[in-house]
Amino acid sequence: MKLYHTAASPFVRKVMVLLNEAGATDRVELIPAAVSPLKPDAMPIDSNPLGKIPALETDDGVAIYDSRVITRYLDEVLKAGLYPAAPRLWETLTLEATAEGITEAAVLIRYEFHVRPEGSRSHDWAEGQWHKIDRALTAVETRWMAHLSGQIDMGQIALGCALGYLDFRHSDRDWRSGHPALVAWYDRFAGRPSMLATLPPG
DSSP, X not given: OEEEEOTTOHHHHXXXXXXXXXXXXXXXXXXXXXXXXXXXXXXXXXXOTTOOSOEEEOTTSOEEOSHXXXXXXXXXXXXXXXXXXXXXXXXXXXHHHHHHXXXXXXXXXXXXXXXXXXXXXXXXXXXXXXXXXXXXXXXXXXXXXXXXXXXXXXXXXXXXXXXXXXXXXXXXXOTTTTOHHHHHHHHHHTTSHHHHTTOOOO
16 A cells, blocks of 8 residues: 655644554555645645545555545554444544544644745634634543543544644644643653654654
8 A cells, every 4th residue: 555645744644643553554655745735746636636645545556535534444454443333433533523623723724824925824814723723622621531531543543643733833822721631631642652653753
């Protein structure tokens, strides 16, 4: 299998954490890919017409995207057991979707100030994205701590990667303030070998 990859992407990191948890990093060849919505020719558009990463090419040559589809596929192929049976499955998928929303909003803020020309940037729009993140963090803090204390699953991995991205790209925002239980969980989770092995560069 081939994975279009950049180490700075939190969406790629989710896939890499799964591979590490499954002991299967040798099953996937990493293909470097650029990440910029303004340079589509540098993206894996043959494997993902949306021009986003990660994109996975299976051993049969089939292209799979986005990250949630890739992780479901790899979980089944590798028998990783990171998507539990129902009814816990619905909790896992909802937590994963919440984490994806945090990550997407954080990436959009990053793009707003590092991709868009200075005269086109909107601080109000970026603040709106941050409010989404803050609401989601509060929801996790108040509703999801029991789930986070259970057996590891893709919801937890997605959340760990989302929080890691907030540290990586938005450390000035201090997401930890007001979320003590979530901070305590993340500090433990971030010490897993799979998380340490997939830290973004720099």
